Amino acid sequence: MKYVDEFRDGDLARRIGDNIVHEADPSRDYRFMEFCGGHTHAIARYGVVDLLPGNLRMIHGPGCPVCVLPIGRVDMAIRLAFERGVMLCTYGDVMRVPASDGLSLMRAKARGADIRMVYSPLDALKLASANPGREVVFFAIGFETTTPPTALAIRQAESEGLQNFSVLCSHVLTPAAITHVLRSPEVQDYRTVPIDGFVGPAHVSIVIGSRPYEGFATTYRKPVVIAGFEPLDVMQAILMLVRQVNEGRAEVENEFTRAVTREGNACAQAAMADVFEVRESFEWRGLGQVPASALKIRGDYAAFDAETRFDLDYRPVADHKQCECGAILRGVKKPTECKLFGNVCTPETPMGSCMVSSEGACAAHYSYGRFRDIPVVSA
Amino acid sequence: MATPKRDYVRPLDLKTGRIDMNHGAGGRLSAQLIAEVFVRAFDNEFLGQGNDGALLPIPAGERLVMATDAHVIFPLFFPGGDIGCLSVNGTINDVAMLGATPRYLSASFILEEGLPLAELQRIVASMARAARDAGVPIVTGDTKVVERGKGDGVFISTTCIGTVRPGLEIGGARARAGDAVLISGTIGDHGVAVLSKRESLEFETAIESDTAALHTLVAGVLAAVPHDAVHVLRDPTRGGLATTLNEIAKQSGVGMMLQESAIPILPQVDAACEMLGLDPMYIANEGKLVAIVDPESAGDVLAAMRAHPLGRDAALIGNVTADSHRFVQMASRVGGHRIVDWLSGEPLPRIC
Numbered sequence: 065m066k067y068v069d070e071f072r073d074g075d076l077a078r079r080i081g082d083n084i085v086h087e088a089d090p091s092r093d094y095r096f097m098e099f100c101g102g103h104t105h106a107i108a109r110y111g112v113v114d115l116l117p118g119n120l121r122m123i124h125g126p127g128c129p130v131c132v133l134p135i136g137r138v139d140m141a142i143r144l145a146f147e148r149g150v151m152l153c154t155y156g157d158v159m160r161v162p163a164s165d166g167l168s169l170m171r172a173k174a175r176g177a178d179i180r181m182v183y184s185p186l187d188a189l190k191l192a193s194a195n196p197g198r199e200v201v202f203f204a205i206g207f208e209t210t211t212p213p214t215a216l217a218i219r220q221a222e223s224e225g226l227q228n229f230s231v232l233c234s235h236v237l238t239p240a241a242i243t244h245v246l247r248s249p250e251v252q253d254y255r256t257v258p259i260d261g262f263v264g265p266a267h268v269s270i271v272i273g274s275r276p277y278e279g280f281a282t283t284y285r286k287p288v289v290i291a292g293f294e295p296l297d298v299m300q301a302i303l304m305l306v307r308q309v310n311e312g313r314a315e316v317e318n319e320f321t322r323a324v325t326r327e328g329n330a331c332a333q334a335a336m337a338d339v340f341e342v343r344e345s346f347e348w349r350g351l352g353q354v355p356a357s358a359l360k361i362r363g364d365y366a367a368f369d370a371e372t373r374f375d376l377d378y379r380p381v382a383d384h385k386q387c388e389c390g391a392i393l394r395g396v397k398k399p400t401e402c403k404l405f406g407n408v409c410t411p412e413t414p415m416g417s418c419m420v421s422s423e424g425a426c427a428a429h430y431s432y433g434r435f436r437d438i439p440v441v442s443a
Numbered sequence: 444m445a446t447p448k449r450d451y452v453r454p455l456d457l458k459t460g461r462i463d464m465n466h467g468a469g470g471r472l473s474a475q476l477i478a479e480v481f482v483r484a485f486d487n488e489f490l491g492q493g494n495d496g497a498l499l500p501i502p503a504g505e506r507l508v509m510a511t512d513a514h515v516i517f518p519l520f521f522p523g524g525d526i527g528c529l530s531v532n533g534t535i536n537d538v539a540m541l542g543a544t545p546r547y548l549s550a551s552f553i554l555e556e557g558l559p560l561a562e563l564q565r566i567v568a569s570m571a572r573a574a575r576d577a578g579v580p581i582v583t584g585d586t587k588v589v590e591r592g593k594g595d596g597v598f599i600s601t602t603c604i605g606t607v608r609p610g611l612e613i614g615g616a617r618a619r620a621g622d623a624v625l626i627s628g629t630i631g632d633h634g635v636a637v638l639s640k641r642e643s644l645e646f647e648t649a650i651e652s653d654t655a656a657l658h659t660l661v662a663g664v665l666a667a668v669p670h671d672a673v674h675v676l677r678d679p680t681r682g683g684l685a686t687t688l689n690e691i692a693k694q695s696g697v698g699m700m701l702q703e704s705a706i707p708i709l710p711q712v713d714a715a716c717e718m719l720g721l722d723p724m725y726i727a728n729e730g731k732l733v734a735i736v737d738p739e740s741a742g743d744v745l746a747a748m749r750a751h752p753l754g755r756d757a758a759l760i761g762n763v764t765a766d767s768h769r770f771v772q773m774a775s776r777v778g779g780h781r782i783v784d785w786l787s788g789e790p791l792p793r794i795c
Contacts, residue, residue, distance in 0.1 A: 065713050074704070077777035111779020156720075156791035170788075181791070183719075295777045411787035432781040435770045 071294030081115030101128030101423025108432035123395035124425035145177035153188035185217035212332035240357035264290035273328025350393035389416035467588025489582035505606035510537035523651025527569030539658035543605035555594030618695035623741035634726035655730030667747035672740035698766025
């Protein structure tokens with residue numbers, strides 16, 4: 065595959081790995097958080113950990129879109145499908161997220177709810193056009209990567225005068241989540257969760273640019289290296305982070321220059337700003353209420369806001385008591401430190417959201433890396 | 444006054460007609476459907492016996508192998524094949540994977556009210572062609588009709604009976620540490636070809652399903668090596684190569700170590716999976732087989748596969764390890780290691 069295989073080259077990977085081992089100071093530890101689920105997936109899928117020195121640990125951050133989706137939001141979507149009879153459309157990964165009462169969208173579908181998997185909000189628009197007698201709701205989730213397409217779908221629905229299309233908006237914002245992690249007591253108290261730097265988002269940064277991370281470097285003195293989702297991207301970013309730490313620098317650097325600029329995609333940002341505004345606060349699974357961390361649909365487009373249209377109320381639901389997703393998403397615990405991991409909580413029967421998507425810290429470790437810490441009860 | 448013509452039955456309208464509930468009622472119309480669509484296409488001496496069952500000869504001294512498979516697929520027609528040839532090849536392959544010679548097929552159809560007869564005829568013609576090419580006659584069958592909305596056009600269940608010669612022991616529990624793991628060609632072609640035609644997902648591609656009957660490939664491999672050299676054969680259909688290898692590891696109580704860079708995959712399949720956020724290791728194949736063989740015979744098996752048109756992209760992709768945890772592992776292209784786990788639920792695209 066042209067332009068992709070080059071970033072999976074074995075010889076080059078070993079050379080970068082050797083450089084990391086060579087340049088890492090054996091007298092100290094390095095702890096870097098990769099924010100994005102895409103990075104977590106790449107690290108696990110390619111066994112990148114095997115190429116890193118023992119004193120360098122990667123902490124899997126909260127950037128897995130389905131992992132941070134709270135139970136209450138999935139419940140809202142299920143209620144819409146069951147109680148209001150809507151045709152509910154969403155992305156594939158969302159189908160398995162555990163909701164209340166042992167349900168998920170996939171299980172709700174099996175019980176008769178009309179739930180459709182789509183690849184794009186435009187597919188939901190098409191369904192709305194083709195089914196004028198039905199209410200079609202797009203359950204929109206994800207970070208800044210998936211937000212512009214939702215904005216465009218809403219604008220297109222308006223220009224086409226679609227009367228039966230609306231969006232259950234659950235889009236969240238990356239910089240707010242990073243700030244939240246940095247302000248958490250565990251990180252503030254350096255002895256509990258030291259984070260020496262961040263591997264910055266790939267696709268998110270294409271949209272928002274590298275500028276929004278500059279505050280993390282200046283205010284919190286944490287290096288950030290924006291990286292692509294290929295294994296060589298991640299390794300090169302780790303090498304750049306090691307160098308920043310060694311040299312006492314805290315800067316925003318960009319490894320993903322083939323796609324990310326400082327200003328980002330102005331056109332996408334304008335579409336987002338036109339359709340959405342920032343919510344005062346939003347519940348993240350694992351992180352709790354995070355101020356100014358999510359988007360809602362502006363009043364101008366209220367007709368397309370499913371929350372207004374169906375007068376929905378949000379009912380928060382607590383995670384399973386023993387589920388450690390929250391601590392894992394903040395980097396306080398490793399998946400294996402959760403009592404449920406690999407026992408009652410597996411990719412087939414996820415209790416917590418980190419086990420749902422292969423981008424989640426728990427599922428990535430279970431599916432790709434559990435040979436490193438056997439024994440685990442086999443499925 | 445009109446005089447009825449003796450023995451004249453007005454033929455089915457195969458151009459514009461559709462299946463209705465009468466076709467499944469068991470009366471004259473059912474008999475006509477069977478005669479004009481199925482028997483005409485499948486025609487062979489055993490079907491011609493005209494009984495509800497078929498009386499079949501088998502070679503003396505051989506053991507019987509039987510496999511059955513239900514086929515449901517959307518869309519019914521996809522690049523490189525359709526539900527018809529798929530239902531013949533898939534079941535033949537299940538028999539062939541025990542080293543058996545497939546000999547007879549049965550087919551039962553659940554038709555949905557409203558199915559165009561022209562589509563049914565196309566599907567049946569495709570089955571007949573696949574069965575003829577494979578040299579395995581369809582000797583008995585059944586048809587039922589369900590109301591509109593209760594089927595997906597047509598569901599086809601097929602059963603295949605084969606025979607295996609004495610002394611040949613091939614099965615999923617026979618993999619041993621040290622064995623070589625081979626695949627007969629590129630992975631993921633079928634699944635991606637079908638996905639490319641799904642309503643919400645249409646993308647331009649020249650990828651075709653690899654649906655094929657593999658028994659002659661199996662025969663070629665078995666002829667090339669000592670009779671006890673081939674330990675396991677299996678076709679990695681639903682769940683893909685990853686799931687098949689995990690099944691074998693579990694059955695045999697072993698682990699495996701694969702080399703990612705050795706696994707053959709078409710660049711366009713790789714690219715489609717990349718775009719859709721899917722892993723080709725979990726995508727279905729319909730014309731590939733995994734062979735787990737004595738390491739001493741690996742070279743001969745590979746050569747025999749590559750000498751066959753259905754095995755020209757065959758590759759040695761790893762080996763069997765002693766591992767009480769039965770982990771299928773992979774050395775990635777960049778040099779790290781990971782587990783290649785069972786498929787978990789339906790493969791769903793990632794968002795990030």
